[in-house]
Amino acid sequence: MKSGAFGAWEVALLILLAAVIVLMSSLSPYFLDLYNLIDSTFSFAEKALIALPMALLIIAREIDVSVASIVALSAVVMGVVAESGAGLPILVLVGLFTGTLAGVLNGVIVSALGVHSIVVTIGTLSLYRGIAVSIVGDDAYTSFPDGWSWFGQHYLWGYIPAELLIYIVATVIFGIYLHTTIYGRRIYAIGTNPDVARYTGINVTRYRIWLFALSGLLSGLAAILLTSRLGSVRLNIATGWELQVITMVVLGGVGIAGGTGTIIGVTLAVFLIGFLTFGLSLINVPGLVLNIYIGLMLIGAIAIPHLMGRLRQKMTASRKDA
Amino acid sequence: MLDVERLSKRFGGIQALKDVSFHARSGRVLGLIGENGAGKSTIVKCLTGIHSPTSGSIKVNNTPHQFVGPQDASAAGISAIQQEPSMFDDITVAENIFVGRLPKGQAGRVDWTATRSSAQSVLEQIGSDIAPSTMMKHLSVAERHMVSLAQALSTDAQLIIFDEPTAALSQAEIHHLYGIIDDLKAAGKAIIFISHKFDEIFRICDDYVVLRDGELAGSGLISEVSKDDLIAQMVGRELSEIYPKVEAQIGEEVLRVDRFTHPSEFADIGFAVRRGEILGFYGLVGAGRTELMEGIFGLKPVTDGTVTIKGQPIKITSTQDAMRAGLAYVPEDRQRHGAILPFSIRRNISLPKLQDLARGIFVNRPAESRLVDTFADRVSIRASSWRQKVSELSGGNQQKVVIGKWLATNPDIIILDEPTKGIDVGSKAAVHQAIGDLVKAGLAVVLVSSELEEALGISDRLMVMARGRVVAEYDRADFSSETVVAAAAGGI
Numbered sequence: 001m002k003s004g005a006f007g008a009w010e011v012a013l014l015i016l017l018a019a020v021i022v023l024m025s026s027l028s029p030y031f032l033d034l035y036n037l038i039d040s041t042f043s044f045a046e047k048a049l050i051a052l053p054m055a056l057l058i059i060a061r062e063i064d065v066s067v068a069s070i071v072a073l074s075a076v077v078m079g080v081v082a083e084s085g086a087g088l089p090i091l092v093l094v095g096l097f098t099g100t101l102a103g104v105l106n107g108v109i110v111s112a113l114g115v116h117s118i119v120v121t122i123g124t125l126s127l128y129r130g131i132a133v134s135i136v137g138d139d140a141y142t143s144f145p146d147g148w149s150w151f152g153q154h155y156l157w158g159y160i161p162a163e164l165l166i167y168i169v170a171t172v173i174f175g176i177y178l179h180t181t182i183y184g185r186r187i188y189a190i191g192t193n194p195d196v197a198r199y200t201g202i203n204v205t206r207y208r209i210w211l212f213a214l215s216g217l218l219s220g221l222a223a224i225l226l227t228s229r230l231g232s233v234r235l236n237i238a239t240g241w242e243l244q245v246i247t248m249v250v251l252g253g254v255g256i257a258g259g260t261g262t263i264i265g266v267t268l269a270v271f272l273i274g275f276l277t278f279g280l281s282l283i284n285v286p287g288l289v290l291n292i293y294i295g296l297m298l299i300g301a302i303a304i305p306h307l308m309g310r311l312r313q314k315m316t317a318s319r320k321d322a
Numbered sequence: 323m324l325d326v327e328r329l330s331k332r333f334g335g336i337q338a339l340k341d342v343s344f345h346a347r348s349g350r351v352l353g354l355i356g357e358n359g360a361g362k363s364t365i366v367k368c369l370t371g372i373h374s375p376t377s378g379s380i381k382v383n384n385t386p387h388q389f390v391g392p393q394d395a396s397a398a399g400i401s402a403i404q405q406e407p408s409m410f411d412d413i414t415v416a417e418n419i420f421v422g423r424l425p426k427g428q429a430g431r432v433d434w435t436a437t438r439s440s441a442q443s444v445l446e447q448i449g450s451d452i453a454p455s456t457m458m459k460h461l462s463v464a465e466r467h468m469v470s471l472a473q474a475l476s477t478d479a480q481l482i483i484f485d486e487p488t489a490a491l492s493q494a495e496i497h498h499l500y501g502i503i504d505d506l507k508a509a510g511k512a513i514i515f516i517s518h519k520f521d522e523i524f525r526i527c528d529d530y531v532v533l534r535d536g537e538l539a540g541s542g543l544i545s546e547v548s549k550d551d552l553i554a555q556m557v558g559r560e561l562s563e564i565y566p567k568v569e570a571q572i573g574e575e576v577l578r579v580d581r582f583t584h585p586s587e588f589a590d591i592g593f594a595v596r597r598g599e600i601l602g603f604y605g606l607v608g609a610g611r612t613e614l615m616e617g618i619f620g621l622k623p624v625t626d627g628t629v630t631i632k633g634q635p636i637k638i639t640s641t642q643d644a645m646r647a648g649l650a651y652v653p654e655d656r657q658r659h660g661a662i663l664p665f666s667i668r669r670n671i672s673l674p675k676l677q678d679l680a681r682g683i684f685v686n687r688p689a690e691s692r693l694v695d696t697f698a699d700r701v702s703i704r705a706s707s708w709r710q711k712v713s714e715l716s717g718g719n720q721q722k723v724v725i726g727k728w729l730a731t732n733p734d735i736i737i738l739d740e741p742t743k744g745i746d747v748g749s750k751a752a753v754h755q756a757i758g759d760l761v762k763a764g765l766a767v768v769l770v771s772s773e774l775e776e777a778l779g780i781s782d783r784l785m786v787m788a789r790g791r792v793v794a795e796y797d798r799a800d801f802s803s804e805t806v807v808a809a810a811a812g813g814i
Contacts, residue, residue: 181683192665193663196659196660196662196673197673199641199651199660
């Protein structure tokens with residue numbers, strides 16, 4: 001079990017990240033430029049935000065594949081409310097509330113039906129997206145209030161995007177929560193052996209609903225950043241994000257069987273994918289080809305621990321024989 | 323029939339078997355006895371070709387054999403019936419019996435008629451009425467044993483090894499198995515029988531071999547030894563040290579259960595426990611004892627009945643309620659419900675206590691260390707450090723981690739469900755020692771045990787359950803194994 005520790009997986013990710021930075025800066029003179037690197041975070045910070053609660057869910061043996069649909073639903077509801085002329089604070093609350101509500105609903109359905117969350121959230125993936133699309137239709141919502149662009153377009157002190165800062169703060173909070181609090185300890189326990197957790201007096205259902213609510217809340221937050229950055233909401237908003245988010249989490253070393261993984265690992269994976277994407281776009285590799293690299297990395301992420309384990313077994317076996 | 327001479331087996335730096343010699347004769351049952359880890363299963367694996375011995379020889383009918391794989395052992399006439407036979411679930415009984423050697427008909431196709439009829443005849447030979455066309459997955463553990471045995475007989479095995487065959491069987495199924503073993507004996511087969519239960523060793527074995535730490539600790543005729551002799555050979559300890567009766571001061575009543583009823587598992591259960599008292603629950607597997615305890619601990623919904631703790635009626639609908647009321651429950655299946663195996667000892671013991679170990683919302687690590695030190699020491703867990711993973715510990719030490727974890731919650735009443743199931747005699751003594759310390763410290767203990775010696779050995783009072791009801795209750799002065807066993811079986 002890894003928790004809090006900077007394990008072998010994190011080291012491997014760090015080496016990979018360094019390799020990507022070295023490789024990309026040798027391929028393009030524009031890569032190793034602080035402004036460019038910071039700006040590149042716009043392309044992944046919102047998804048990375050959702051990867052945080054996703055990591056917690058997967059560690060607790062659950063998963064939420066409806067996150068992109070929650071983003072779409074929150075964005076559309078905010079768009080509708082914005083059309084009616086609501087102010088900025090109201091809009092923020094509406095976005096967060098819509099996301100959280102959708103998340104709580106996921107958690108309640110999973111708990112009530114007792115089926116695996118992948119089944120339930122595949123259902124709500126269609127449901128939430130369906131509601132969003134039926135509201136927005138072929139239109140677009142564009143009448144957001146003044147100052148709305150702050151979340152997704154503003155630079156603090158001239159350099160740091162507000163969006164990046166929000167992501168970094170959220171990462172720190174999630175890291176502390178998972179690795180130092182009693183709640184984080186229990187999340188690992190639930191993910192490693194839910195039966196023991198229940199026999200030990202941990203209210204597994206309450207944790208499950210709470211984690212789905214968190215997933216909804218952060219999806220709502222991502223919707224705020226995204227609508228602010230784009231300035232408009234259309235029916236295809238955030239399409240396909242769920243897989244990109246899950247990719248970040250799995251590449252970050254969170255075991256799909258539950259009970260393992262760290263926030264540091266997920267963060268490294270976020271920057272690894274983000275910088276690789278940015279670097280490849282600099283050297284004019286088209287976005288479609290990019291998916292090949294990410295796919296290969298993901299398969300590598302799953303295969304390498306297996307191969308390492310086998311190698312270690314072989315080495316200890318041969319040492320014993322000698 | 324079988325001669326094993328100076329058999330040794332090393333795994334890396336570990337000497338699993340050292341110079342073990344013994345003989346199994348046709349028409350006799352040889353009991354293979356030893357604590358967990360004594361080397362019994364290593365011997366079985368050498369005899370069935372799964373491991374190849376480092377040195378020594380295996381002779382079958384005076385022919386030396388070197389088994390490279392299980393097929394070789396099977397060809398030499400050796401078959402083993404595993405404790406939980408692994409079979410192919412999604413094919414029929416007949417196919418399982420002849421797996422890998424299905425009778426061939428024309429053009430290399432399987433001759434299904436022959437398969438079924440041969441399966442039928444070999445099943446009849448052992449008095450089993452399982453239909454050969456049944457899917458394997460629909461069979462009980464006892465029926466799986468029958469199929470496994472049929473498989474062995476169909477290969478014309480001359481030596482049949484039974485590896486703890488009765489561990490998962492009911493009383494009636496066990497008696498049926500004894501009958502089959504008697505028949506096999508009469509048919510001139512040699513049998514090796516591995517068991518932890520002394521009553522069955524004395525019931526069916528003719529000869530015995532005792533292993534301790536991979537070495538031969540004793541052998542001879544069963545008729546010439548007593549149980550105490552065997553235990554002494556196994557551990558070098560006396561029986562009274564394994565079941566020590568601790569005298570504790572019995573105080574006021576702390577737990578009372580009345581009219582406790584579940585829709586299907588148990589009905590109208592009533593009992594009370596006092597401080598310093600061990601209340602035993604004896605019964606056959608399936609009598610409803612575990613379900614009752616899960617009901618009391620809030621893991622199973624009940625339809626009727628009350629729980630009173632220290633004079634206060636308490637409503638328990640969740641484990642949190644039960645823990646708050648001062649209850650602790652050490653479950654029967656320690657690997658599934660008791661301990662989180664990939665977690666360290668430290669994280670397991672502190673888990674139920676996290677709320678009190680918190681500084682704000684954070685884990686207070688110094689306080690956690692103090693708690694773990696205290697309770698891991700109290701149950702004397704043997705480990706390299708408290709950071710060691712529970713999965714790396716022996717069964718006995720795993721159980722101590724679970725008990726330690728529950729003691730850390732500082733309960734008034736602790737329910738121990740089969741606390742020594744499947745652990746070796748040495749660890750058993752340590753667990754009983756720990757239970758003795760609990761009652762001395764003023765806890766009330768509810769002990770669920772299917773092992774008669776344990777239930778009678780350490781309980782102050784004994785409730786006997788059958789078919790979800792309490793059928794008898796005894797004070798220590800009235801304990802007698804005959805009446806208790808009769809009561810447990812009488813409910814059927």
